[in-house]
Amino acid sequence: MRQELLSLPKTLAEDVARNLVMVAKLLDEDPERAYEYSRIALRLASRVAAVREAAGFAAYGFGKYSEALAEFRASRRMTGSAELWPVMADCERGMGRPEKALAMAGEPEVQRLDKAGQVEMRLVAAGARRDMGQADAAVVTLQSPELASNAVHPWTARLRYAYADALLEVGREDEARDWFAKALEADQGGTTDASDRLAALDGVEFTDALAEDEVEDETDEGADAVADEAVADVTAVSEPVEAAEAVEPVQPVVVDPVVPTFSDKDEDSEPGADK
Numbered sequence: 001m002r003q004e005l006l007s008l009p010k011t012l013a014e015d016v017a018r019n020l021v022m023v024a025k026l027l028d029e030d031p032e033r034a035y036e037y038s039r040i041a042l043r044l045a046s047r048v049a050a051v052r053e054a055a056g057f058a059a060y061g062f063g064k065y066s067e068a069l070a071e072f073r074a075s076r077r078m079t080g081s082a083e084l085w086p087v088m089a090d091c092e093r094g095m096g097r098p099e100k101a102l103a104m105a106g107e108p109e110v111q112r113l114d115k116a117g118q119v120e121m122r123l124v125a126a127g128a129r130r131d132m133g134q135a136d137a138a139v140v141t142l143q144s145p146e147l148a149s150n151a152v153h154p155w156t157a158r159l160r161y162a163y164a165d166a167l168l169e170v171g172r173e174d175e176a177r178d179w180f181a182k183a184l185e186a187d188q189g190g191t192t193d194a195s196d197r198l199a200a201l202d203g204v205e206f207t208d209a210l211a212e213d214e215v216e217d218e219t220d221e222g223a224d225a226v227a228d229e230a231v232a233d234v235t236a237v238s239e240p241v242e243a244a245e246a247v248e249p250v251q252p253v254v255v256d257p258v259v260p261t262f263s264d265k266d267e268d269s270e271p272g273a274d275k
Contacts, residue, residue, distance in 0.1 A: 001050040008045055016045045023054050031061040042071075049078035060087065065094030082112040086120040093124065098131035119146050119155045123162055130166065138166045157187035161194055177201045 001020070005013040019041035026034035038058035045051045056071030069091040072084045089104040104110075105125035110118060122144060129138035142163045146156075164179035177198065184194035199205075 004048050004050045008048070012044060016041050016048070016051060019044070020051065020054050023058050027058065027061050031058070034058045035062040035064070049075045052078065053084065056084070060091065063094070065091040069095070082109040083117060085109045085113060086117055086124050089121065089124045090127070093128055093131060098128035101125070101128040115146070116153070116155050119159055123159065126162060126166060130169070135166065135169045139163070139170060142166060152186045152188075157183050157192055157194070160186060161192040164194075164197070173201065
């Protein structure tokens with residue numbers, strides 16, 4: 001790429017390079033912004049093969065398969081390289097033409113690919129088979145010396161994962177589990193979710209510890225709030241009592257004892273005297 005950019009005026013080359021750096025940086029985390037940067041680079045230097053290739057990958061990552069295919073074809077015409085053949089075939093799949101992708105897997109360009117490119121082409125062909133409803137054929141397509149090898153290469157985890165997924169689709173669950181395990185073993189960069197697929201097959205459910213902590217914190221906060229309300233209620237009830245204690249006690253009223261009086265009749269009468 002550097003050599004290609006040297007063909008441009010220095011200031012222009014620097015501007016193009018800055019945009020291409022942003023494309024590479026954002027391609028995975030923010031495909032839309034990567035696409036926007038690629039369009040700027042394309043406007044500045046559309047005759048540079050590296051720019052057309054970068055624009056193709058940006059469009060591909062953003063799901064614009066027709067546009068991506070056009071850029072890849074332009075880059076291929078400029079360089080004569082077959083390196084982009086597998087991703088061009090995958091663009092055909094993205095456009096809903098798996099038959100075309102499968103036909104490309106049998107073209108002479110495949111023989112010009114390195115080992116990684118040939119494995120990638122096999123993955124695309126297997127995907128095309130599945131798109132066409134040919135799940136058993138997809139399993140057969142992925143069976144290869146590269147799959148059987150114990151050596152680990154950058155593409156090994158993805159190949160084993162694709163094979164496991166294809167086996168699972170045709171109901172060969174036990175074999176699929178073994179191959180997901182093999183994919184996980186080779187997946188040193190974490191490019192697949194093989195561990196999650198294994199857990200799902202084993203019926204293991206992962207609990208989000210962070211979420212649990214948040215729930216516990218919310219529960220604790222709720223309990224504290226209830227306790228505070230209870231204290232407030234008790235305080236509210238006790239306040240009148242404390243206020244009552246502050247009032248001067250009421251002085252008792254002294255009442256003279258009642259002395260019984262007797263009528264004259266009662267005084268003249270003696271108990272038990274009857275006339």
